[in-house]
């Protein structure tokens with residue numbers, strides 16, 4: 131069987147594309163990867179997704195989107211795509227342990243994964259003071275002390291943003307030099323609520339019954355360990371777009387994010403569309419991902435309407 135459309139990834143982008151394509155009677159197949167629901171399933175309450183005046187839990191929002199897609203006939207399959215061949219038509223995806231599946235069009239919504247440090251106390255305190263998203267979780271730290279880890283533009287931006295809520299934000303970076311652009315550094319330096327913990331390598335997130343209490347670091351200047359008391363640890367050490375299975379068949383920027391034609395979700399291969407965080411390192415919001423998922427579905431429908439897929443050659 132050749133699917134008219136396969137959607138890869140089930141975050142807000144993929145599920146929104148699924149709702150639209152299913153409602154257009156295109157019976158999409160949605161491949162659900164190792165983290166069904168995407169990054170939102172690792173957050174707790176979401177207060178900025180329009181339509182939920184009292185907020186909604188991340189996993190519940192994703193579950194609702196999935197049910198909405200199923201209601202219109204979307205088919206879900208759990209699996210790990212190990213290879214995608216975009217050089218012939220129909221496109222061929224290899225699903226680990228299952229075999230090959232074929233599609234006339236593809237929507238890639240595999241997202242990006244926030245990088246973690248891999249230190250003790252980190253994973254077990256996600257949602258209890260450890261976060262990778264200031265926009266999502268900053269609000270919960272009103273009047274509290276926060277550490278932001280990283281020295282790039284994200285760290286500067288998140289630290290600056292978090293001073294809206296926090297009483298103090300300490301920027302901790304493993305080197306004394308910052309990778310961030312000068313303008314972003316200057317803005318953080320000018321902020322009286324930001325202090326600096328430079329040349330300090332994070333070693334362990336410390337926590338008690340009520341969540342995070344501190345960060346143990348190695349002071350690279352003195353060689354001594356220190357504990358910085360804090361209520362929250364925000365990681366801003368970069369994201370990795372999930373594109374490995376594409377093996378360089380689509381154009382990306384230097385960080386690996388898929389490039390799309392501006393104002394569309396079209397990649398360089400006709401019939402392959404990208405939406406959500408896999409093509410967006412700037413906004414990274416559930417609502418903006420959902421918006422591009424809608425765009426991908428409409429681009430996909432129009433492509434199937436207007437193009438004789440069999441006649442396409444590379």
Ligand code: NDP
Nearest residue numbers: 247280281282283284285287304305309366367368369411
């Ligand atoms: P970057 O890769 O630029 O910076 C990552 C930071 O995390 C670096 O300081 C790095 O340290 C540190 N880091 C990485 N791994 C570890 C680790 N294991 N332990 C401790 N520290 C670590 O990522 P960003 O997310 O900041 O930025 C990504 C891209 O997005 C950049 O191009 C940036 O310019 C862009 N961006 C632009 C914004 C804007 O224009 N408004 C806002 C946010 C991002 P080290 O330097 O030592 O390697």
